[in-house]
Amino acid sequence: MSDTASYVYAAGRAVGELSGIRGLRDAPLRVVRCGGLDAIVSSVDLQEFGEAPLREHLEDLGWLEEVARSHDRVVRAVWSATGAVAPFRLATICTTDDAVRIRLTTRYDELAAALDRVAGRSEWTVKAFRPLVSGTSAGAGTGTSTATSGTTYLMRRREQLDQQRQAAVDAQAVADDIHRRFAGAADACRRLPPQDRRLTGYDEPMILNGAYLVDDREGERFRSTVEAFALGLSDVRLTVDGPWPPYSFTSLESA
Template identity: 45%
Template sequence: MTNETGTYLYAVAADLGIPVPTGLTGVNGGAVRGIAQGGLIAYVSTVPMDKFGEGPLRTSLENLDWLGRTARAHHHVVDAVAETGPAAPVRLVTVYSGDEQVKDLLDRRGEEFLDVLTRVAGRREWGVKAYAEARKPVEEPAGARHGGESPGTAYLKRRQASLQGQEQDRRRAAAVAEEIHDALTAFAVAGRRHRTQDPQLSGRRETMLLNGAYLVDEERGEEFARVVDGLRGPGVELELTGPWVPYSFTMLEDPAGGEGTADERL
């Protein structure tokens, strides 16, 4: 068993001399602290490498209970940090060999972090999901005749017509979802489409057509919600969530090559 430890990174912010929130704990119950370097501060905690090293993480990331607990602890820290000012969260489970490696990150990518923090200052993220409304089956009137057709043939024809109708509905709904995304992106500072979620993950039977994130000025949040309401219509159901810390607009490409990363938000 090893006693080695690593440094878990949550987020980076401008160093404004604001102390780390008292009593803030992160993943694995570790106390959150700050590492200042080059006008920036990285919010981190110490983690045991026998749990957060590359090998153990491969196993842990397949455990949904562990992943859920870790994600909630991670986002709790990020939310607390964001209350004090603009913050750039990093990917879930980004672990470094030690504090010096984090300082090196701040030196190497300081300008990128500052650009991100400038972009999200005074702005929040809103999420909009669009679902295709379920097609109601058309019931054949009682006593309807099938002419010379057998009941089996008539059923297959009805089934084929129903599937064709569902495909047409899906295409129309997808086109509407694309229009919704374009309209919301035009209103927001920026918009981004994430991969749509499987029904098992979304918890809904309807097909997800849009999983969008939108960066909106804080003072325009209510206006954005009204824009979403104005886009509601038949065939597509909209779900609005937020406001959130702008995760979708702060992630740097390849944020630093930590021991392990997972791009999940639970």
């Protein structure tokens, strides 16, 4: 039995030589071809990526981050070289290259459709941040003093909760309006879960995490449109980033 397996990064078409890029653990990349589709793979050690050790590693955030960075580096290289790529789920392992070919065959229709959908297009992200309104920050108005009656405290607490609910409704309405505005300039769009403030680096909570599939000929116009719109906002911080590989529109979560 072999002590290595094939780690699958992504699928594409007519993938040429990937010079200057290595896979996980600095392993060389290779292309496994089948029926007009190409899978980009590298060999990994089963002592690290076998079923049992992989379950343990998936609980290790440091290990996950390292693998995710290497995975993304390969996906980006294929995307840059071919213009269309369908990333596989992180840590997709096949026993052999023949098993990779079987995977390409069984998922052919889905992979081909994904590659057709993103050909000549890239992903752009628009994120909106809005500060908490006065009186809705965590802990505001929850303290009591000896001079404050229980009834007064409950009234203040109810008022605070009403403010928080209204702030959430208002933020959702603002996010919906921004998303509709930019969805119209994209070929496809998705709303992703808002990110935690520890990840964004901003104090304001994120109210919109939007992904937009944009024709490469319109990419810079899309950026300019978002930036121009952001200048007219007084209480919302808007960021736009791209172009990226189209993860949100091609990733095969069950692949």
